[in-house]
Amino acid sequence: MTYTPPLEDHNFVLNHVADLEAISKLNGYQHADPATVATILEEAGRFFAQVMAPLNRVGDEQGSHLGDDGVVHTPAGFADAYAKFVQSGWPAAHAPADWGGGGLPYVVGVVIQEMFKTANMAFSLCGMLTQGAVEAIHHHGSDQLKEKYLEKLISGAWTGTMNLTEPEAGSDVGALRSKAVKQDEGTYRIFGTKIFITWGDQDITENVIHLVLARTEGAPPGTRGISMFLVPKFILDDQGNPGERNDYKVVSLEHKLGIHASPTCVISFGDSGDGAVGYLIGDEMTGMHNMFTMMNAARIGVGMEGLAMSEGAYQRATAHAHDRIQGRPIAAEATDSVAIVEHPDVRRMLLTMRANTEAMRGLLYLTAQSGDLALHVEDDRTRELHGKRLALLTPIVKAWMTDLGVEMSSLGIQIHGGMGYVEETGAAQYFRDARIAPIYEGTNGIQAIDLVLRKLPVDEGGVVETLITDMTNILSEMSDYEDLAQFSDELTTAIQGLADTSAWLGGRLASGAIDDALAGATPYLTQFGTVLGGWIMAISAVAAKKGPAEHSPGFLTQKVNTARFYGEHLLPRANGLVPTIKAGNALLADATL
Numbered sequence: 001m002t003y004t005p006p007l008e009d010h011n012f013v014l015n016h017v018a019d020l021e022a023i024s025k026l027n028g029y030q031h032a033d034p035a036t037v038a039t040i041l042e043e044a045g046r047f048f049a050q051v052m053a054p055l056n057r058v059g060d061e062q063g064s065h066l067g068d069d070g071v072v073h074t075p076a077g078f079a080d081a082y083a084k085f086v087q088s089g090w091p092a093a094h095a096p097a098d099w100g101g102g103g104l105p106y107v108v109g110v111v112i113q114e115m116f117k118t119a120n121m122a123f124s125l126c127g128m129l130t131q132g133a134v135e136a137i138h139h140h141g142s143d144q145l146k147e148k149y150l151e152k153l154i155s156g157a158w159t160g161t162m163n164l165t166e167p168e169a170g171s172d173v174g175a176l177r178s179k180a181v182k183q184d185e186g187t188y189r190i191f192g193t194k195i196f197i198t199w200g201d202q203d204i205t206e207n208v209i210h211l212v213l214a215r216t217e218g219a220p221p222g223t224r225g226i227s228m229f230l231v232p233k234f235i236l237d238d239q240g241n242p243g244e245r246n247d248y249k250v251v252s253l254e255h256k257l258g259i260h261a262s263p264t265c266v267i268s269f270g271d272s273g274d275g276a277v278g279y280l281i282g283d284e285m286t287g288m289h290n291m292f293t294m295m296n297a298a299r300i301g302v303g304m305e306g307l308a309m310s311e312g313a314y315q316r317a318t319a320h321a322h323d324r325i326q327g328r329p330i331a332a333e334a335t336d337s338v339a340i341v342e343h344p345d346v347r348r349m350l351l352t353m354r355a356n357t358e359a360m361r362g363l364l365y366l367t368a369q370s371g372d373l374a375l376h377v378e379d380d381r382t383r384e385l386h387g388k389r390l391a392l393l394t395p396i397v398k399a400w401m402t403d404l405g406v407e408m409s410s411l412g413i414q415i416h417g418g419m420g421y422v423e424e425t426g427a428a429q430y431f432r433d434a435r436i437a438p439i440y441e442g443t444n445g446i447q448a449i450d451l452v453l454r455k456l457p458v459d460e461g462g463v464v465e466t467l468i469t470d471m472t473n474i475l476s477e478m479s480d481y482e483d484l485a486q487f488s489d490e491l492t493t494a495i496q497g498l499a500d501t502s503a504w505l506g507g508r509l510a511s512g513a514i515d516d517a518l519a520g521a522t523p524y525l526t527q528f529g530t531v532l533g534g535w536i537m538a539i540s541a542v543a544a545k546k547g548p549a550e551h552s553p554g555f556l557t558q559k560v561n562t563a564r565f566y567g568e569h570l571l572p573r574a575n576g577l578v579p580t581i582k583a584g585n586a587l588l589a590d591a592t593l
């Protein structure tokens with residue numbers, strides 16, 4: 001497996017879509033100017049391409065295994081690569097500086113994460129969940145918990161996990177049954193079975209820190225009664241070092257379609273009957289709120305997997321399309337066969353992959369930019385606007401991008417023909433790995449419900465309206481360039497279509513026809529993502545037309561062409577969804593299933 005980090009595109013999108021220059025002027029981010037960031041990314045790219053990417057295939061073939069010793073054993077080379085990862089400081093790159101992190105902006109952090117995910121998605125999950133644990137402890141943990149755990153988690157010396165799911169509690173987390181019994185000295189004893197726990201155990205660090213949702217005695221049913229606990233694999237001794245083994249057991253690992261290197265564990269807490277020692281994070285019954293701190297970042301992290309699998313699949317498919325000689329060009333009446341990259345249909349598939357990948361990258365970085373502005377900008381109104389925009393975009397990043405990741409990696413197989421369906425080319429692995437992303441971290445159906453029921457109604461639709469107004473601003477800039485005229489027309493129509501369906505759904509919610517809104521939620525999310533992609537590609541096209549000196553003319557021409565392909569070939573699909581979104585629930589409700 002090889003991976004070439006698309007550094008020029010990373011820098012282009014950072015600087016010309018997500019305005020890194022402006023982010024680097026915010027308080028605390030002055031060290032992250034574009035030139036410094038470009039150097040950091042070059043270094044990161046080298047690391048992930050040389051150390052993590054070569055293990056992608058190994059991890060897929062060997063997988064992680066539960067040994068007779070009760071410990072999960074990772075594939076050959078993972079422990080060594082992880083040690084290098086920690087040593088080089090990458091886990092801490094964008095963690096808070098006050099706890100030993102590099103303090104880079106979120107918008108730079110996501111580029112580093114994107115590289116890790118494209119190089120080796122299964123391995124990257126370990127770091128992603130650790131970051132989630134860091135955020136939950138940083139925002140909600142007591143000073144004592146921060147002192148004991150944050151630095152080790154931030155440096156990557158220990159890893160973190162997220163324990164929500166139980167056999168009876170999947171999408172409905174509120175149904176969970178794990179319980180927490182308070183002890184006289186203030187700690188808790190945790191009992192219960194958690195399933196599907198990613199990187200729930202491993203042999204690469206000396207401790208594993210689980211964040212576990214459980215219900216305290218007497219707590220009400222549903223999400224209101226849930227609390228969050230920190231449960232270490234090894235309980236810390238007085239010096240803060242891992243000591244006694246806590247009372248839980250990894251019962252088994254799941255056999256899965258993809259991400260074989262990522263151990264997906266069934267964990268029994270309180271296995272011996274004593275209960276696993278757990279420390280409350282925040283107050284009792286604030287567990288769901290605290291978990292959302294972790295989950296929102298993780299949802300963006302999972303959305304990024306759609307982009308990563310698409311990028312990896314695109315690189316592989318492009319290489320194959322240049323190598324594979326098959327078929328003669330019909331129009332030229334040629335007698336010799338050519339590389340398949342010459343055929344219009346193969347070019348269509350490759351450009352579809354490239355355009356969607358670039359649109360996803362733009363959306364990801366723009367969303368992360370809102371994350372930075374929501375935290376660091378001084379003006380209250382701008383901070384609030386970006387906080388709400390981040391919340392609006394999160395389910396779209398998660399669901400639109402992961403659905404596309406599956407579609408694009410499937411196209412990657414198609415471009416390989418039969419060789420895509422056999423394992424040796426590696427095309428199939430991207431597809432198999434990508435397939436989990438629409439499921440975990442809240443299924444894509446649940447994301448669409450979140451978008452329509454919780455995000456669309458904010459400020460009576462005002463957050464969506466403001467975003468739509470921002471989108472229309474690019475149209476006047478596009479009018480300076482004749483070859484962007486058709487794209488501009490398509491974007492105008494697509495934005496109008498989005499405004500129309502947003503108003504229609506808002507109307508159904510206001511009139512109490514909730515099921516009509518729910519029936520249209522998923523196609524609405526797809527429409528929203530597709531139109532956002534159009535906006536972002538329009539920003540890219542206009543920026544490329546201005547000819548920034550740090551990029552070669554060849555690169556900029558390709559940016560414009562790819563953006564036009566998105567605008568003229570892919571964006572028109574958005575309005576095709578309008579009738580589906582507005583069809584309502586009647587047919588669905590009447591169907592016998």
Ligand SMILES: Cc1cc2nc3c(=O)[nH]c(=O)nc-3n(C[C@H](O)[C@H](O)[C@H](O)COP(=O)(O)OP(=O)(O)OC[C@H]3O[C@@H](n4cnc5c(N)ncnc54)[C@H](O)[C@@H]3O)c2cc1C
Pocket residue numbers: 162163164165169170171172195196197198199256264436439440441442443444445446449
């Ligand atoms: C490889 C892997 C790794 C995972 N890692 C973790 C982890 O680290 N930690 C953790 O806690 N969990 C983890 N999970 C669990 C994952 O988050 C759940 O599988 C996911 O939330 C869906 O829950 P479920 O499997 O019970 O499906 P269900 O909830 O049974 O959903 C089945 C289908 O019904 C739909 N559905 C359910 N409820 C509704 C509703 N109210 N309205 C509309 N549609 C609905 C869903 O969208 C889905 O299509 C992991 C799962 C896998 C497979």
